[in-house]
Amino acid sequence: xxxxxxxxxxxxxxxxxxxxxxxxxxxxxxxxxxxxxxxxxxxxxxxxxxxxxxxxxxxxxxxxxxxxxxxxxxxxxxxxxxxxxxxxxxxxxxxxxxxxxxxxxxxxxxxxxxxxxxxxxxxxxxxxxxxxxxxxxxxxxxxxxxxxxxxxxxxxxxxxxxxxxxxxxxxxxxxxx
Numbered sequence: 001x002x003x004x005x006x007x008x009x010x011x012x013x014x015x016x017x018x019x020x021x022x023x024x025x026x027x028x029x030x031x032x033x034x035x036x037x038x039x040x041x042x043x044x045x046x047x048x049x050x051x052x053x054x055x056x057x058x059x060x061x062x063x064x065x066x067x068x069x070x071x072x073x074x075x076x077x078x079x080x081x082x083x084x085x086x087x088x089x090x091x092x093x094x095x096x097x098x099x100x101x102x103x104x105x106x107x108x109x110x111x112x113x114x115x116x117x118x119x120x121x122x123x124x125x126x127x128x129x130x131x132x133x134x135x136x137x138x139x140x141x142x143x144x145x146x147x148x149x150x151x152x153x154x155x156x157x158x159x160x161x162x163x164x165x166x167x168x169x170x171x172x173x174x175x176x177x
Contacts, residue, residue: 011158012112017150017165020053020100022143024075025128027093028066037088038066044081044088050074054100054138056131067129069098069140095128099143101150103157104136112157113137119152 028038038057045052045068054069070078075094082089103116116137120127125148129140141149150165159165 011156012109012115014103014105014112014157015160016104016163017153017159018100018102018104019146019150019165019167020069020143021168022072023053023069023098023100024072025067025069025095025098025140026078027095029091029093037091040085040088041066041082041092042068044085045070045078048077048081050078054129054131054140056129069100072096097143098128098140099146100138100140101146101153102136102138103153105134115156116153119156120149123148123152125149125152 028041042052042055050070051074052068052070055066056068057066075096079094082092103112113132116139117127120139120141125141125145127139127141131138139149
């Protein structure tokens with residue numbers, strides 16, 4: 001890959017970078033259980049009006065997995081909610097102190113995806129998850145490392161003039177009626 005980095009004569013153009021607030025990642029562990037606990041878990045979060053800024057599920061049949069990120073201040077409430085579901089509780093893994101870094105749009109450039117993985121891996125930044133859509137690439141890493149990750153990526157990526165990576169300034173909280 002070093003030859004590839006040296007061969008990049010100009011930066012890859014992107015239109016923006018968005019950073020999340022501090023989150024907790026919750027993984028639904030794949031233990032080949034007979035019941036799909038994703039449905040129960042996400043129903044509980046909806047009933048208790050928990051916002052889910054990032055969600056990823058995949059799999060079929062018994063091989064199902066799920067992962068989501070929630071605001072760090074919601075984690076105690078979530079743990080209390082799942083206490084009443086012992087089987088569900090056994091299948092959850094919590095990773096505190098994570099954040100998301102979204103690069104957009106990537107215009108289906110595989111070069112951008114490969115370069116991002118290479119640069120973040122070279123700096124030994126942990127990657128707890130990654131998702132892609134038509135409009136963005138999103139990486140989950142340590143919240144404390146988000147600014148470092150941006151600095152690493154911007155060595156090889158070019159933002160539009162007068163644009164800087166941005167963080168949400170407001171946080172919407174659902175209130176029960």
